[in-house]
Amino acid sequence: MSEGNGANGNSTFDVIGKPVQRLDSLGHVTGRTQFFEDVNPAGMLHLKMHRSERHHANLVSVDTSEAEKVKGVVQILTHEDVPKNWYTVLTLINVGYPEELVLAEKKVLWYGEPIVAVVATSERAAREGAAAVKVEYEDLEPIFDVEEAIKADAYPLKPHGTNYFEYEGHHCRRVRLGDVEKGFAEADHIFEFKYQSKPIEQAPTETTGCIVEPRHDGRLKIYSNTQAAFFTLDNTALILDVPFGKLQVVGGTVGGGFGGKVDVTVEPITCIAAMKTGKPVKYVYDRYEEMQISSPRAAERIYIKDGVMNDGTIVARQVTLYADAGAYSRHSPYATTKAAAHMPGPYNIPNVHIDSWCVYTNRTPSSAMRGFGVTIGDFALETTMDRIARALDLDPLQLRLKNAYRDGDMKAHHKVAEGTALIEVIQKAAEQVGHELPDEYRAMSSKEAR
Amino acid sequence: MPSSVIEITVNGSEEEFIAKPGTTLLGALRDTLGLTAAKRGCGVGTCGTCTCHVDGEAVMSCLVPVETINGATVRTLEGTTPADGLSPLQQAFLDNFATQCGFCTPGMIMAAEALLAVNPAPTREDVVTAISGNVCRCTGYESIIEAILIAAEATS
Incomplete structure (x- = not known):
């Protein structure tokens, strides 16, 4: 073991x-x-699974x-x-409802929604069996656009009646600071931009899957490549309606995840198959399913309106963000909350108004992927900063330094900023790439009150 | 179609087994012979995680019906691991942090083994070409290329 802690200079790291x-x-x-396989x-x-071949339809018959x-x-x-056929993964942290x-029972909400599982002695027979299932559909009009989905007269996709996730009775996750309209009125310039991203597939090399083995003691041993072993165990137990102790998850080795393996999509039905047959059962996505069926990063539509003074000081920022959750919640309500807190950016802006919507459409359910809820927002925010700098003929780094959070600033979600370091990071980055900054910008400090 | 009796030499061991029509070399290795180093990433010959050697050449074993290679000599990552220690490529991958999730690693090493067998002093471009059919989704390509070049240098 090393002696000392470095602070007194005698560390032996x-x-x-x-x-x-x-x-x-x-x-x-x-x-x-x-690996699990x-x-x-x-x-x-x-x-193997027989899946919906419609984006939105009633099931007339399943043969x-x-x-x-x-x-x-x-x-x-x-x-x-x-x-317990109805579930939602975030129920474990009291977010959402099944x-x-x-x-699927009476209808399908996305192209690829599971309807019938077929278990066979070979992968090939399971595939042939799944393909032989006949489903008769009554087509319903699909909704693919987030803003169409939330219109007052839009067809409600789910029993609870709204095509958006309700946050404590509100239509979206909201962040409010100051008076954004007053800020816009005072600003020298108003900038408005719209951004739209597409869903992004995590594309791990090892596809999502599990093997479930019934044990002599009545427990089920689940070999899984889940990124969330306990989350999987708990959600699976709730769906099976068995005590948590009935299940054992063997995991931790993941052939690439990137967020794509945190939903609980293969384990519950494989457990049921193992319980019904008394035999070990494997369910692994093929490459098509991994790319088309597994949940991607949500597509986001982001509107940003900024009020800016001639010197680059941002005095007001209004953001309306629509995250396309697809047909079901999965982890999107959580991501949308993150987005709401994140969208002011790492900047001190006195007037902020954020509406962050988690919207349901007839697209593939979206969920976790590396920094979900913030990555696309950051792209939009920082692109906006560059566009403002260009329009006002300001240095893009100086614009950021001027507006950067400092310790003691009030963040838009009403927390005092502490431990900030954006100013120092930008200064260091500028130095390393040979981007010259005037003395007053090099002298700035996160610790110095505004 | 009837099943076939397959006789192949795998990692120096003569194997005889029955294969149903359409059984791939990958399926035979993993499910029949219990050699699981080769992985199934796509099953359609696009990712390279199943790369093995058939008569000295790197192939995607998910695309090879095993009945078409009766009598062949097959080598997998298990067969390149010395009884004691590691092969130069394995050591170089280990020392140079050329693994992340590890799923592409067996295929990468087998592709690199095939390259070094015919081209012991490859250029960087040769290495890039040799692993061009192998996907690393963690995108650790730089350290993989570096490890292969270091292994080549160590052995030549």
């Missing part, structure tokens, strides 16, 4: 500054790391008779086989 071998690397280079229990069955005849098919699962279905 034995980690910092020295390469330390990753614990898992030896397994990786020898191929001995055990490297488990191969005897007698394992395979599960599994041909699927049952496929050689090798041993079990067909519909919503009637799922103990609104997604493990298997």
